[in-house]
């Protein structure tokens with residue numbers, strides 16, 4: 001910082017103004033709110049790979065190519081500054097009014113997009129590598145978001161984005177507090193999450209690993225009462241101590257479920273016995289392939305997908321397929337018009 005200031009002092013006034021602007025920008029940047037935060041998403045991906053067999057890891061990396069799993073997990077947040085991807089803004093969350101149940105609809109939200117991406121990869125024979133990669137990027141990110149309770153929150157406060165809180169570690173909005181601030185302030189690391197694994201029974205692990213995105217969403221929503229357990233925006237250390245354990249557990253469960261999806265989709269398309277063999281405590285790969293009817297029941301567009309075929313690519317060129325339908329629907333969608341640009 002000293003050398004940067006010396007540099008500023010020695011350049012011409014206009015350049016000084018420009019340099020000061022970028023200095024100010026670097027001070028502002030860390031405050032930007034990312035879904036689950038960069039650290040949270042990366043932890044989910046790392047936990048998934050911790051529990052994956054080598055064959056499935058290799059199958060995933062074949063499609064990610066030079067991209068790391070950490071970069072894959074945050075790709076949907078990193079592209080937020082590119083307006084080409086504006087149609088994905090509503091895909092990071094699902095809003096359901098407090099006390100109400102989820103009603104399947106044609107809306108493209110975290111639940112329907114995640115289900116569609118999983119379904120696509122379960123039927124990926126004939127898909128281009130770049131389209132498989134695109135769906136993997138959605139899955140890597142959205143499984144993380146799904147396990148942040150405020151991404152399954154209430155429309156009235158935009159998933160906690162309009163709730164101001166004060167706490168010993170952060171003053172700002174509740175959503176960012178859960179996305180990022182607790183994880184960073186409490187320095188939650190990979191080993192902290194993995195250490196909780198032994199708290200689960202074999203039966204609980206089996207249940208966690210069973211693919212059911214709707215059920216996973218309901219479980220996240222069940223945590224919302226605890227998230228809002230404070231008065232007048234005042235949050236104390238006891239709340240943080242309690243909820244950092246909830247966050248560690250959610251990150252672990254998210255990682256386990258990401259691993260479960262990856263095992264499942266690569267086993268479906270590559271049925272060799274050595275590929276994607278599920279561990280003994282996970283029967284999901286053999287049983288959790290959801291028929292199209294169940295996807296339709298959950299409100300996704302599996303039938304559209306089956307009719308449409310190919311997907312969008314990561315380089316932004318669209319082939320005819322589900323993604324084009326999804327993108328068009330999102331652009332025309334009611335929600336798209338009401339989502340603030342900074343909704344995380």
Ligand SMILES: [Zn+2]
Pocket residue numbers: 035036076077092141145344
């Ligand atoms: Zn997100």
